[in-house]
Amino acid sequence: MRMFINRISGLDLRLAWLIMKKPVPVPARYRLGVLSRCLAASLGGYALASAASVLLGSLLPGAPAQAAVAAMMLGLVIYAAAVIWVFACRSAAKAWLGIGGCALLLGLADLALYRVAAV
Amino acid sequence: MRESFRQAMAWLHTWLGLTFGWLLFAMFLTGTLSYFKEEITHWAQPEVPVRALDTRAALEHAQAFMQGAASGASSWYIMPPNERRSGLEVMWPAPSEQGRAFISKQLDPATGQLLFVRETKGGDFFYRFHYELELSYPFGRWIASLAALAMLVTMISGIITHKKIFKEFFTFRPGKGQRSWLDGHNAVGVLALPFHLMITYSGLVIFMAMLLPATLFTVYKGAPAKFYQDVFPNAFPAPAKGEQAPMAPLSRIYDQAMAQWPGARFARVEVQNPGDRAARVVFYRHAGDRIAYLPGASLAFDGVTGQLLGSSGVDEGALLVGGGFYGLHMGQFANTAERWLYFIFGLGGTAMIGTGLVLWLSKRQLKYVRDPKPPIGLRWVATLNLASMAGLVLAVAGFFCANRLLPLELAGREDWEVQIFFFTWLAAFLHAALRQGQRRGWVEQLSLAAAQYAALPVLGLLFTGRGLPRAIAEGDWATAGVDLCALLVALLLAWLARKVASRATVQAAALRPARVMP
Amino acid sequence: MMLLGASLCYAGFSALCLAMDRHHQDLLGAKPGRQRQWILRWVGGVLLALALGLLIAKAGWAMGLVRGLAVAMASAGVLVALLPYWPRAALALAAGAVPAALVAGVY
Numbered sequence A: 001m002r003m004f005i006n007r008i009s010g011l012d013l014r015l016a017w018l019i020m021k022k023p024v025p026v027p028a029r030y031r032l033g034v035l036s037r038c039l040a041a042s043l044g045g046y047a048l049a050s051a052a053s054v055l056l057g058s059l060l061p062g063a064p065a066q067a068a069v070a071a072m073m074l075g076l077v078i079y080a081a082a083v084i085w086v087f088a089c090r091s092a093a094k095a096w097l098g099i100g101g102c103a104l105l106l107g108l109a110d111l112a113l114y115r116v117a118a119v
Numbered sequence B: 001m002r003e004s005f006r007q008a009m010a011w012l013h014t015w016l017g018l019t020f021g022w023l024l025f026a027m028f029l030t031g032t033l034s035y036f037k038e039e040i041t042h043w044a045q046p047e048v049p050v051r052a053l054d055t056r057a058a059l060e061h062a063q064a065f066m067q068g069a070a071s072g073a074s075s076w077y078i079m080p081p082n083e084r085r086s087g088l089e090v091m092w093p094a095p096s097e098q099g100r101a102f103i104s105k106q107l108d109p110a111t112g113q114l115l116f117v118r119e120t121k122g123g124d125f126f127y128r129f130h131y132e133l134e135l136s137y138p139f140g141r142w143i144a145s146l147a148a149l150a151m152l153v154t155m156i157s158g159i160i161t162h163k164k165i166f167k168e169f170f171t172f173r174p175g176k177g178q179r180s181w182l183d184g185h186n187a188v189g190v191l192a193l194p195f196h197l198m199i200t201y202s203g204l205v206i207f208m209a210m211l212l213p214a215t216l217f218t219v220y221k222g223a224p225a226k227f228y229q230d231v232f233p234n235a236f237p238a239p240a241k242g243e244q245a246p247m248a249p250l251s252r253i254y255d256q257a258m259a260q261w262p263g264a265r266f267a268r269v270e271v272q273n274p275g276d277r278a279a280r281v282v283f284y285r286h287a288g289d290r291i292a293y294l295p296g297a298s299l300a301f302d303g304v305t306g307q308l309l310g311s312s313g314v315d316e317g318a319l320l321v322g323g324g325f326y327g328l329h330m331g332q333f334a335n336t337a338e339r340w341l342y343f344i345f346g347l348g349g350t351a352m353i354g355t356g357l358v359l360w361l362s363k364r365q366l367k368y369v370r371d372p373k374p375p376i377g378l379r380w381v382a383t384l385n386l387a388s389m390a391g392l393v394l395a396v397a398g399f400f401c402a403n404r405l406l407p408l409e410l411a412g413r414e415d416w417e418v419q420i421f422f423f424t425w426l427a428a429f430l431h432a433a434l435r436q437g438q439r440r441g442w443v444e445q446l447s448l449a450a451a452q453y454a455a456l457p458v459l460g461l462l463f464t465g466r467g468l469p470r471a472i473a474e475g476d477w478a479t480a481g482v483d484l485c486a487l488l489v490a491l492l493l494a495w496l497a498r499k500v501a502s503r504a505t506v507q508a509a510a511l512r513p514a515r516v517m518p
Numbered sequence C: 001m002m003l004l005g006a007s008l009c010y011a012g013f014s015a016l017c018l019a020m021d022r023h024h025q026d027l028l029g030a031k032p033g034r035q036r037q038w039i040l041r042w043v044g045g046v047l048l049a050l051a052l053g054l055l056i057a058k059a060g061w062a063m064g065l066v067r068g069l070a071v072a073m074a075s076a077g078v079l080v081a082l083l084p085y086w087p088r089a090a091l092a093l094a095a096g097a098v099p100a101a102l103v104a105g106v107y
Helices: A008-020 A028-059 A064-088 A092-118 B005-034 B037-044 B055-069 B123-132 B139-161 B178-191 B193-206 B213-219 B225-231 B250-260 B317-330 B336-368 B376-405 B413-435 B439-463 B468-474 B477-502 C002-018 C021-028 C034-085 C087-103
Strands: B075-079 B088-093 B102-107 B266-272 B280-285 B298-302 B308-312
Touching (some): A028 A064, A028 A092, A028 B213, A064 A092, A064 B005, A064 B139, A064 B193, A064 B317, B005 B037, B005 B139, B005 B376, B037 B477, B055 B075, B055 B102, B055 B266, B123 B413, B178 B193, B193 B336, B193 C034, B250 B266, B250 B280, B250 B298, B250 B308, B336 B376, B439 B468, B439 B477, B468 B477, C002 C034, C021 C087, C034 C087
Antiparallel strands (some): B088 B102, B266 B280, B280 B298
16 A cells, blocks of 8 residues: 555644634644655755755866855755755655655766766 | 645745744844944943044054064964954964963054953854854754754745735735734735845855865865865965064055055954964955955965065855855945844844744634633743743843943853843743743733843943943944944833733734634 | 935835735725826836936946845835825825935935
8 A cells, every 4th residue: 555645634634623623633644744744854855955066066167166165055045945845745755755866866976976086 | 625835835834934933033133133243242342442443553552462462372363443343352372271262352452552341242142142052063053054944945935825925015904913913924024035035045155064064075075174275275374484583563564455455444464473484464354345255355464574475365256156145144344324224124034033923823822712721832832932032132131231230350251141141031931931921921021121121221321431421422323322222122112012911812813814824 | 325226216116006906095095097007017117227227337236236125125114114004104205205315415
């Protein structure tokens, strides 16, 4: 069975809460989904931003100081965008796939460039 | 029912805003105060005389003093006076057994005399707090940076959520309860949006080398320290030769520096290996001479012959853009009017966060107006709102009062002022918990704060040699300005306290609630 | 110069504000017609551009943009703060601020 951590059910319940004005217990599944997204955004997002920044630093033209500064500035923007994306995703699982996948790809690219440079 | 992108962003904005709002309020308020940190420091050290600006003479006096007091030191640091700072500060590395990194003294810039100045952090306390949170390196910076990232994401999600951002651009409807709070929150946010986005992003840029170390590590192939050599080439001294040689007069070198860069201001003069044949004098340009903060901009001179060795300062490309962001955040380039605008927009950002926190609570409290016992979560939010906002304002007042009241010769005086700041904040938190963050707690804390701020000019008059009347008479607008602002703040807080006290508790429930957010 | 820039921005924002149905109705009693809306939007835009242009001409791109944005934000804030409490003063300021700044020679 596909593990589908859906934030929608949590939201339905909270809307019901607003209407009924009675405290309804939020399901553990919802809370887990939120926690999962927070981790994907903070940790996964950082990995993605750092990997992207490293790649940009290696690829951007100009003096090392210039490339590094440009890369880090862009990395910050990428981090913010990644966080937004994680919470806009339909599910936490999809968020992890996207962030993790991108971070992995960029990390591999970084590694490849590092090997090439070392040679 | 499918949740749209906008609804997801509304959820993110609400929860991220709440989680980090209390900390961000403190960072924004102390950061805003930092725009006048030189003036606050000057107010906090009335022993420093106000003199006509003469950088050349000040450097002569500094050199004479250092030759006597710090002849054996490996380096000298001289901070000459400028329009915003009237004192002449000198520093040199302290012997290791003293337990601190530098010995710092203040001299009278006109006579060179060593001044006895009360030990205080002054405005620098707020400046460092807003990015270090008075926590040890590097934890404070990391937490502050995390909060800054949260701020950036909260702002972006807020912009996405605000459907009628253009339609309601000019909308502010006071006197309508929660609707007014939302209008206010949107107004301070949207009208100064360029400022808020710039401040938040630039704050992250300032710490980006710490936040993304992997980049420097890879670009500099395992030796990230080389980045700093690229950016600050003059900061790394050659080793001392061990031969004594008399130093050239700093005033003569200053003349040469001014010839190289006409009209420049210099924030700092470093003397590396003073008294040695390998002595070097580096004049660092004041960051406020241009918008971009390029701390490497400097002129290096041979310390014995006074000959110009070279200038440095990368002025182009990404470094210029990054420096531009750094400079926009610091606002060193600002003249008086521009500095006041920075202050006002900073207060706007603080208000944006504060109104957000109030809105978060009042929306949910609507359901419990007739319920004597709201859920514990809401009571905690109410307590934290009160403690982090009114409590912080009280703590700042406590810090200022401590500066006026603590004995001048008290050992560790500057640390005591900081401790009083935190004790006051803690007391405010306990009081807030006692009052459960309700209206009465607000009235009490705001009233007490109003009284403390109103007392500041009086304390200054009684306990320092430079009270408000004398400061105005002497044209010392830094000291007078802080005292006068304290009075204004006192009036504002008193007015706020009255408003909170007079408002009916059921008013919020009677009014049409603003759009429902999940 | 910054004061003139601020006056121009204030006038520009006032025009853009009046171009909106709700504000025009609140301030002047009736909804603006299509043509008036179009004119007000253009006038507002031109005034804002003029303010920015003047500040850039005086102080260069960097300082000019910084000052331009600063006075724009400040003047918008003043307008929004005045509108609910003293609407007629707000409009009077829109009409009079620029001439006053020019006459006072504050540039």
